[in-house]
Amino acid sequence: MNESPGLAVSRFAADWESTLRGDREEPPRLARYVPDGWELRLDVLTALVRIDMRQRWRRAGLEKRITDYRTEFPEVTGSPDFADLVCEEYLVRSRYRSLDVDTFTAEYPEVAGEIRRRFADGGSAAPTPPPTLPEGIEIGRSLDDFDLLTDLGGADHSRMFLARQRSMQRLVAVRVEPGGDSDTPTVAQLDHHYIVRVFDQRLVADGSTGKPLRLLYMQYLPGGTAEGVLTLLRAQRAAAHSGPTRPVAVTTPGAVEGTGSDSESPEGFDRVGAAQATGADGGLGTVGDAGEAAGEAHSAGTPVRAHGGVGAAARGTVFGGALLLRAVDSAMEARGEIRPADSRVRRDIAALSWPETVAWVGRRLAEALDHAERHGVLHHDIRPGNVLFTAEGVPKLADFALGALYWNTGLPGAAGVTADDPAGLRWRSPEALAARLDPTAALPDTRSDIYSLAVLLWEMLTGTAPFDDPSSDGASGHEVVTGMLDRRRAGVPESALAALPADTPAALRRVLLECLHPDPAGRWQNGAELAGQLDLCMDARARDLVDPPPKSLRVRARRWPVPIAAVCVGLPNALASMYNIRLNQSLIVDRMPITDQHRFEAVALVNNAIAFPLAALLLFWLARRPLTVSYRLARGRQYSAAELARARSDTLLIGERSVWVPFAAWMIAGVVWPLALSAAGAQLPRHTFAHFLAAQLVCAAIALAYPYFLITVYSVRSLYPQLLARGAVGAADRRQLAALARRSNVYLAAAASVPLLGVATATFVSPLDLELVIVPVRWLSVGGILAFVVSYRLFRLLEEDLQALVRAIPRGAP
Template identity: 55%
Template sequence: MNTAPAATVARFASDWEATLRETRFEPPVLARYIPDGSAVRLAVLADLIRIDQRQRWRRGAGRRMTEYGEQFPDLVGTAQYTELVCEEFTLRRRFEAVELAEFCAEYPDQAAELRDRFGDSEAPQYLSRPDAALPARIEVGIRVDDFDLLTQLGGREHAKVFLARQLSMQRLVAVRVEAGDAHDPRRVAQLDHQYIVRVFDQRVIADADDAALRLQYMQYLPGGTGADLLRSMRADTPDGGARLLRAVDAAMEARGEIRPTDSAVRGEIAALSWPETVAWVGRRLASALDYADQQGVSHSAIKPANVLFTAEGVPKLADFACEIPASADPEAVPYQAPEYLAAILDPAAPQPDARADVFALGVLLWEMLTGTRPFADPPGDDPDPLTTMMRARAAGVDGSALDELPADTPATLRRVLLTCLRPEPGRRWRSGAELAGQLELCLDSRARDLVDPPPRSLRFRARRWLFPIAALCVGIPNLAASVYNIRLNQVLIVDALAASDQQRFRTVALVNNLVSFPLAGIVMLLLCRRALVAGYRLAYGRGYPPAEVPRARTETLSVGDRLVLVPFAMWLLAGVAWPLALMRTGVVLPSHNFVQFYTAQVVCAAIALAYPFFLVTVYMIRSIYPQLLVAGPVGPEDGRQLARLARRSNLYLAAAASVPLLAVASATFVPDGQLPLVIGPVRVLSVAGIVAFVLTYWLFRLLEADLRALIRALPRGTR
């Protein structure tokens, strides 16, 4: 295998994601992606195993490194193997209870590295407390190692953050100076995402009193923090995204920075309402959380001070696993999920996962939206504030908190935040990616109106009538085609037959209809069963398995195709089968009758193809498909599927335009003597076809606008 290593790893990750969209758990075979005889074999193999590990543990089918070692013996004993063993411990701690001593016994050769790296992890990290305070001399104006400390940006006794000039690189950086050297930020320093503050490196130095100081230097962002934004909100007017830009500008002015000009991003923010601005910020922070989770890192300390803004107003998350423990940080605790608070109170409680960060981000976004948090803080004299906070979260968001939402808050944003804040982790968004996709929907007015229509709207009420509406959308055009077909066959064929042959014709017609109509219905139900069942269950509040939602969405977009292709094929098939069956009964038909009969069937097939497609598809897109967008994760593939549907609709529009032309063309196969007999039916069909095309074109434009809105609102990758 000669594929470039990065491309190989990316392909493996993509194939894993494709597997997760299927209902069956059949992961890609790892061995097929490993380079043969390559100098980078071990590095590529380690990256592939890292992806495989994380995905398997997420699916509840975790695989041990001992199994990988048996499969790839050349990996055992290498530095990559040790690193992967450490990653397995991190994953197991997230998904099941495991003690460090027990794990070390399973991997004795890696025990020393495990104890060195996780020696303090017997208690959750957020329970540990700093051992020492910073020396008093660590303040603005001094030089520490390679850094001149210019301005203090934040921090407390044991750790402070400064704006500093790095002398060796002649650049401004943010430097975190912390007492002690026990923290291992190697994994955090590897995070490289456009919405995460980039950690460059760290140094451990000895203070004048021989105390250890750890310097961690990172990207400097001049636009202030979420805490600055919340403070400015209390004295600012609610005029949309300009509120965020003013807070950023104020923070930059306080630091002597100059506001950027001609910024497309700032122009985008300024055009947003305040709820849309909150969704815009939240979508980017959720994307950062998802990326970190993919790397095996949880934030665990989301709070306003850990959201930093660039000069253009773009948010970035800071202090992944670097903030002081939440139990010692009163600023972080009010944002924590109930399971996180439970783990603080009881170290034996299950470890929180990525959904705890989703909850914390939901609290932060709610506070940005309203100026207050959704859960009241316990009174100052409460002897057990953590228990009180857990009870408040278990009760859910109350009516008084809901009343704080701005009047222009879209229903979609309200739903998204309330899902973030559900007390049960299993009922929240499962990852930052899911949350990011839902927040993206909040940023397009047409898309969010589709996804969360008013409860009294026709689109909302039509969700409960899925089967009858779909049947009518398919049945009415086919019934019209049948009327035309019967009338044309009557004047061209049946009236010219003997009385006994006419009876045989009617018998064949009856048998044909009794067979073909039920058969077509059964085939259509089988082809569309997943989409129809999913839409029905969601409309009646019965839920649908999240793992199957992506596939149900895919099938929902093709319901229109499936419901029209079956009748289309049946009409064409009947054009051959019906005359043959008639001849087997002894009826003799002239050759021109065969042509007349089949051309009529082609016209009916075109009617059955074009008109029901738009009726069904518009109904599915406006009523049924939006339910599935909020029932499971959305991503770039959903946008590509919508784009493919938009392209297919052009073909069906052409089919609709062809119906009057086909009707006229079919008249050319009628003998001159019979031409006056078909003028009436052809004229009626031509006029009706023109009227139907006008209606179809209106539906086409409506469908086109809806698809464009949904495509705009769905994730197209990291933005």
């Protein structure tokens, strides 16, 4: 590379900013920007390393250390600025967590003295706590272009206000913080239906103190918070257990809402599908994205907890989706706002049961996490106060702007770190808690956000947290965090499982438990996977397929895939063989000389001895993946996403592969047998070839039509769903399911043609021989009609199952 050093550094910095905005998929490769000339190489490389290291430590999972850079570029060690680079690493890392100087210097012994001279004064250093806001930041104050109208809550180092932006004549939500670094430019790129839209930030000077302030402003829309839902839920649940009462209206401390209509349908919305859900009042509703709000909201309030038992409605309490709407309406009424008069989304939510409402909310928040992750942004602080609802009840995730700087607050041992602390430790993942205790632990990734979201959803579902965290009375912050970590590593206790509502679908229980797995590798790996699984929970038929009752026939059938597949394929082919033998015996074999009959038997023996084993081996080879994967999954075997995708594809093809092999064998036999008999010396009349081929054609149609529906229904209802439950599904799976539904029409037509083919072949028989075939043809016709009726029933069952599974895969899935 021969461009000027200054241009190389500027281009590298610009490309990093482009990556953080989401315009580039991967961070820029540092080696491409290092100049060729040795004289300038070290100076430019040092500058590039500084930029690269700072940017990478702003994103969990991308962090690099000087040891990594000098492995890639050995000349870094000989740079006169090497000590400065190592100290730069210490400063960058100490911004996010406690870092012991002695431990750090042991990694760089050649510059240990310089590190201690600069940083050590007692042996260790912790990140500087966030600066507090100056006094006087309150309602009535004007900051830059904003008039602060309502205090929406916050802490000493950050407060949220409802404000009027004078230049635009609009209401916005403004978060005021002491000036400093942030990820706001990147967060402002997160334009998504379920993320609070951040407009921009401004750095201003406080007029009284002269200290810099950062104003982060975002759109304001009407609605409530998850905290308000939890508060109402607790009140309703208590009312349901205390006897007759009127519904409880709960107001929420301020929330960031806004102007504009929530009833607009944003472009690009994917629909959930025709997911029918039975509500608390027994009504049916169709839940879809169409008509959901395009607006965003932000707020601070009080928590969501969740559920009422059977008969709660009779006692005057409100449960199901109506509870969510009641919480939103209460928050709006407290501020004098009017709820939407006519909203399809609100009607759909009101028709949901409470577990379905939780899944509906969770699916949208999971989409938000996936969108943010694909733009290089993690949340790190999911809690009820950061989950907001529009006037129509659509959830939105707020406060992405904290980013990695979030780790700079709430350190172990600091004041206020308790089980109910404002830092929100009880929603944290095990690895997030471990990062508080161990400075060398890796920063959590998106799976930590998935864990936190699951904790919140569990609280919404049950009204209680999944973990009974230790009391903070008399305990240090370190002891509290350690106790919380131990409980999460032990998994969800039985007492928490017992608190699940009786109408919780098994699919939702499974999805949340997998989200709460202590090991990140055991969870859903991204928001898209979780969104797909929660979508599945919204469709009654799909979730019954994927998570059937433990003792149901479908679950027991998973244990015997090979025998069941053998019966599904073998039984129709055995019946076809009986028909073939009876017909050929009457029309061909009985009329042969004894010698030719012996030749026929010899050819049949050789043919069957070769054809049947070959066909069986070929069938098993083609079906090996669906059959073996299903068997091994039931016994705890783990597979990669690519292996599971291949297994899902092969499972949907097992029915067709299982019928085309026998079909081909029957048709080949129709040609090979007469030729083999002729080659063996048998004297066959010319019409024998036509009779033999016609009989083989009928048998091939039987082998093609009837086994297909038997084995395909078995695979779709028993084998495929457990693969779908493993996640990582996407548009390819949707296409495969839809294509299978279309192709099934061909096999239904084949099933209808069997009795017609039997009658048609009888027309080739001479009138004198008609009485010889009338009985087999009669049995074929009657049996074929009955078999078609069964095939049609299976076809309809298969069609409905495939439609349900298609609905369970989000349209936006990759």
